[in-house]
Amino acid sequence: MTSAMEELLPGTRRALLYRIAVAQSEGRAPSLAAAVQRNGHLVWTGSRTSVAGHAPDADTQYRIGSITKTFTAVLVMRLRDEGLLGLDDPLDKHLPGTGVGESTIAQLLGHSAGLSAETPPPWWERTPGSMRPELSDVLGEDTAMHPAGRRHHYSNPGYTLLGSLVEAVRGVSWEEALRREILEPLGLERTSAQPQAPHAGGWAVHPWADVMLPEPVEDLGLMAPAGQLWSTPADLCRFAAFLAAGDERVLGAESVREMRVPSVPLEAGEWNGTYGLGLQILRHEGRTLVGHSGSLPGFVAGLWVSVEDGVAAVALANATSGPPAATVAADLVHIVADAEPKIPEPWRPLPEVDQELLGLTGPWYWGTSAYVLRLVADRGVELEPLRGGGRRSRFLVGADGTWTGLDGYYAGETLRVVRRGDGSVSHLDLGSFVFTREPYEPGDAVPGGVDPEGWRGFRF
Known part of the structure; x- marks a missing residue:
């Protein structure tokens, strides 16, 4: 329940509804659900659908794809904060025998380890995880694509390694660690590795005809830490609030802030986007947004938060391609932050002064x-x-x-x-x-000393 001060204005709510309606219509998505959180409170939800009998709301699960990576990164940062590993540790120190053990944990978190973007064929997102029972099946023989630490190269197998790292250090499955250490403390009761009703079905929409084809739902096995999760707009808004402020039950504010700091060098043409530790960082229309996009066959997802404005937004759709969910989520943040700017806290004097x-x-x-x-x-x-x-x-x-x-x-x-x-x-x-208190004051500790004649004028 939101208070009158937390509720959005009618014009803002209509602008939000208009944005998702355009996205669902132009993107030809069977359904699209979205939500906005401000200052830790869910202040708006909306959905659009064209499929009879399918009326999603903020409690409907969609598959969130690579937003899963942020959850995995939080698990790794917890291990660091507990002193069980260091971000500069080579992977081999905690998970030997992978063949890429010289990569550091920080490089894996920030996609700068130089590993391949994808697994060897077949396409892992449409293949049962049981077909890749070992890490060697995920990495393949030629997984090192670039020198480690030199450039950003997005790597799904890299997050498989991080999930296996969590399992090796914790001694429990990635899914169990996730449930116990993140989902339960934050109250994310509708976020899970397997779909739980009510949930959307994944669809492919024909590019040249308004017809649909159901997409298969695969358990990703070892690749789960890179993209397995299902969640809802409401749950992801709660997670966004955590990414902005931290929560001592999971990860403190300083460690969450560290995740939001760019960790990789930018390349030409990428000045508006970079990557932290498990978080994408976007400079969009004058604002810095942090979060993640996601996709798996049948689904697209986007989560962004403006820490400065205290606004976060989530957009989820059940189409393989079409609606740009990440762009929609970013636009929802801007609609609220522009229409209803954050009111500054009252100025207060310091309680005491030295x-x-x-x-x-x-x-x-x-x-x-x-x-x-x-x-x-x-x-x-x-x-x-x-x-x-x-x-x-x-x-x-x-x-x-x-x-x-x-x-x-x-x-x-x-x-x-x-x-x-x-x-x-x-x-x-x-x-x-x-x-110094004065510019080049004689007698002050000015490096190189001060000319004894002091300041002077000059006649041209």
């Missing part, structure tokens, strides 16, 4: 470039240029009184206050960059 830290705030100079240092909550600081572009970062205070950069150019770098012999502040040191 007078010594307060004395550090204000203008500082790196050479002649003016910066400002601001004090924020929990003894943190922000450093940003006073005008124009430049390097800006937030910093978190440490136990030793220094600050560590959280983002931007100075992420991971140390900011410290350097004092004179009498205890007064001399300058700020940030990764060897010196910030």
